[in-house]
Amino acid sequence: MFEVKRNSRNIQEIHLQFNSQKDVRKLLLLSDVHFDNPHCDRELLKKDLDKALEDDAGICIFGDLFCCMQGAYDPRKAKGSLLPQHDGPNYFDLVVEEAVEWWRPYANNLILVCPGNHETAIMKRQEIDLIDRFTTLLRMVEPDCHVSAGGYGNWMRVFCKLHSARNSFTIYSHHGYGSGGAFSQQITAFQKYFLQCDADVYIAGHIHKKGTFPIVRSTLNQSMKIKTQKIDMIRCGTYKDEFGDGAEGWAVEKGMGPRPMGGYWMEMSVNRDSTINRKIYET
Numbered sequence: 001m002f003e004v005k006r007n008s009r010n011i012q013e014i015h016l017q018f019n020s021q022k023d024v025r026k027l028l029l030l031s032d033v034h035f036d037n038p039h040c041d042r043e044l045l046k047k048d049l050d051k052a053l054e055d056d057a058g059i060c061i062f063g064d065l066f067c068c069m070q071g072a073y074d075p076r077k078a079k080g081s082l083l084p085q086h087d088g089p090n091y092f093d094l095v096v097e098e099a100v101e102w103w104r105p106y107a108n109n110l111i112l113v114c115p116g117n118h119e120t121a122i123m124k125r126q127e128i129d130l131i132d133r134f135t136t137l138l139r140m141v142e143p144d145c146h147v148s149a150g151g152y153g154n155w156m157r158v159f160c161k162l163h164s165a166r167n168s169f170t171i172y173s174h175h176g177y178g179s180g181g182a183f184s185q186q187i188t189a190f191q192k193y194f195l196q197c198d199a200d201v202y203i204a205g206h207i208h209k210k211g212t213f214p215i216v217r218s219t220l221n222q223s224m225k226i227k228t229q230k231i232d233m234i235r236c237g238t239y240k241d242e243f244g245d246g247a248e249g250w251a252v253e254k255g256m257g258p259r260p261m262g263g264y265w266m267e268m269s270v271n272r273d274s275t276i277n278r279k280i281y282e283t
Contacts, residue, residue, distance in 0.1 A: 002058050004111050010151025012112060014058060018162040018270045025160075026057035028283070030263040031175070031205025031236035032116065035102075036095045037067035038083055039240045042102075044261060048283045049106050057265070059109045062205050062236060063116025063152065063175030066130050068095060073125050092128055100137045107142035114150035116175040116206065155199075158268075165274035172199035176206025190233045201232045201266075201278070208259040210237035212280045232280055236263050 002025065005013040016025045028048065034040050052059050069076040071091060086094045103110070115123075115131045122128055135149040156171040174193055178186065186207055193202045194215075215231045243258040262283040269277045 002056075002111075004058075004146045004148070006146075006148045009149075010154045012148050012150065012154075012156045014111060014156060014158045016158065016160050016268065018160060021162065021269065021271060023162075023269060025268050026052070026055050027111075027158075027266040027268075028052040028057050028059045028263060029062070029203060029234060029236055029266055030060065030239075031062040031203075032064040032208055032238035032240065033061060034067040034118070034238065034240040035065055035099055036083060036086060037240050037242075038081060039242045039244070040067075041239050041241050041261060045239050048262060049109075051283075052109055053106065057109065058111040059106060060112040060156075060173075061110075061114065062112075062154070062173045062203055063114050064118045064205065065113055065116075065134070066095060066099070066122075067118055067240070068092065068122050068130060069118070071122065071126055074121075092122070092126065092130065096130060096133050096137065099134055100141065103134075103138065104142060107138045107145040107147065110138065110145065110147040112148050112150045112154070112156065114154050114173065114175060115152055120152065153197075160268060160270045160276050162270040162272070162274070165270060165272065167270065167274040167276050169200040169276055169278070170198075171201040171203060172197045173203040176204045179207065186235070190235075194231075199231075200229075201234065203234045203236065205236045205238075207235070208238040208240070209235060210260040210262070210264075210282065211235045212264060230278070232266075232278060234264055234266075234280060237261055 003015040070082045085098055088094050113131050113135055119130050122130055131149045135147045138147055139145050152175050154173045157168055159168045189204060190202055212234045216228050218226050218228050221227050237260045265281055265283060267279040
């Protein structure tokens with residue numbers, strides 16, 4: 001249902017074919033999975049990924065697929081946060097190899113995996129590119145897999161074709177920056193992305209909160225007609241339930257509170273006049 005082309009290290013194309021105006025294509029938008037963390041809700045993650053397989057949806061991950069804070073030189077390491085299957089002298093190899101095997105059933109639906117601050121921290125401390133290793137190994141074991149390793153800031157152009165009608169829209173993603181306190185939704189971050197980059201959809205993660213809101217503005221097209229343009233702002237959630245029952249742990253001590261789990265679906269259809277409909281909703 002979709003084709004993927006990598007133009008550069010942080011630019012990809014997604015081509016979607018529609019057979020009728022009733023046809024729907026979907027993307028699963030995820031961030032902050034923290035796959036190797038004991039608090040990662042793999043059951044919820046599998047449920048969402050299995051739904052993506054069922055609907056033949058493309059899967060995009062916008063940073064922090066890995067947690068990886070248990071390396072030898074990592075000041076954040078904690079004995080209780082190391083899964084048994086990763087306990088070995090080749091810690092990073094064990095994490096990536098398990099991830100590749102676990103994600104293999106979804107490899108052909110994976111479109112993009114971007115680094116987050118956890119992966120860039122590993123690059124800085126250990127000089128290891130976890131995302132490149134993960135995506136490269138997936139393509140090796142699954143020949144039909146075309147997943148790309150993207151950028152911390154990343155661009156995607158989504159092309160939608162219905163018969164002779166063809167149109168596209170642009171997604172700009174940025175893993176995120178700063179912190180999200182108890183009352184902060186970091187709306188100003190989207191204002192910054194909006195000022196810096198011209199896109200139809202803006203996606204961020206990082207603060208383990210969820211939210212989506214549209215901005216609608218008017219424009220004058222080439223036919224001198226006033227048209228409205230919808231711009232979607234999406235903050236993906238997380239799959240790491242670090243709060244738990246609230247009895248103890250880093251999130252409890254820091255007063256972070258529980259965080260919303262899961263990601264978002266982007267559902268698309270095409271009208272006869274080639275306009276693209278986008279519907280955003282939680283997993």
